[in-house]
Amino acid sequence: DTGVSQDPRHKITKRGQNVTFRCDPISEHNRLYWYRQTLGQGPEFLTYFQNEAQLEKSRLLSDRFSAERPKGSFSTLEIQRTEQGDSAMYLCASSLAGPPGNTQYFGPGTRLTVL
Amino acid sequence: DQQVKQNSPSLSVQEGRISILNCDYTNSMFDYFLWYKKYPAEGPTFLISISSIKDKNEDGRFTVFLNKSAKHLSLHIVPSQPGDSAVYFCAASASKGNKLVFGAGTILRVKS
Numbered sequence: 001d002t003g004v005s006q007d008p009r010h011k012i013t014k015r016g017q018n019v020t021f022r023c024d025p026i027s028e029h030n031r032l033y034w035y036r037q038t039l040g041q042g043p044e045f046l047t048y049f050q051n052e053a054q055l056e057k058s059r060l061l062s063d064r065f066s067a068e069r070p071k072g073s074f075s076t077l078e079i080q081r082t083e084q085g086d087s088a089m090y091l092c093a094s095s096l097a098g099p100p101g102n103t104q105y106f107g108p109g110t111r112l113t114v115l
Numbered sequence: 116d117q118q119v120k121q122n123s124p125s126l127s128v129q130e131g132r133i134s135i136l137n138c139d140y141t142n143s144m145f146d147y148f149l150w151y152k153k154y155p156a157e158g159p160t161f162l163i164s165i166s167s168i169k170d171k172n173e174d175g176r177f178t179v180f181l182n183k184s185a186k187h188l189s190l191h192i193v194p195s196q197p198g199d200s201a202v203y204f205c206a207a208s209a210s211k212g213n214k215l216v217f218g219a220g221t222i223l224r225v226k227s
Contacts, residue, residue: 041219042206042217043215043217055213091159093158093215102208104161106158106159106160108156108157108158109156109157
């Protein structure tokens with residue numbers, strides 16, 4: 001199976017700790033996205049990369065959040081000094097650039113619980 | 116502001132009947148629309164999409180209809196099956212942007 005993979009699937013941490021998540025996109029996809037989903041809501045956009053360039057960041061992405069895609073393949077999302085409000089499902093998606101639109105394919109997500 | 120709205124939190128349908136899920140949007144720049152299905156503890160799975168140059172797209176049991184003047188789209192599932200029970204999300208994007216904007220989802224329950 002060559003779908004989007006995410007690691008870890010679950011993370012429990014204490015408030016104030018740093019956490020890092022990894023996403024491996026579909027291999028031929030040049031775009032990679034991060035979303036966050038909380039209970040009862042749809043996914044909310046955080047940031048996206050085209051190849052290794054980070055092209056857009058949401059205002060939801062505070063300065064405690066940083067994302068990288070160093071070689072244009074996998075990506076990491078780091079949250080520093082976690083807060084209870086960071087508890088959510090973090091979803092990664094990938095797509096090919098180009099018209100008519102971009103169909104994004106999602107990974108299984110990383111469930112973060114901040115105690 | 117909620118640019119994409121799914122006003123029905125849940126829908127219950129008998130197996131074999133039609134399921135109709137609705138979605139409204141406010142941003143006239145949106146020109147590509149998608150439906151995703153999500154099971155608990157999994158990521159969203161892409162179902163079907165439609166570009167604003169079309170008003171209908173079919174894929175097997177799934178058909179999406181787009182009414183641009185009303186800024187409304189709907190997903191029809193015929194016939195509905197118990198395995199279709201899941202949360203369905205409507206999403207939209209603008210060609211000049213790349214992020215997807217999602218609705219809050221509709222829980223579909225198909226009763227056998």
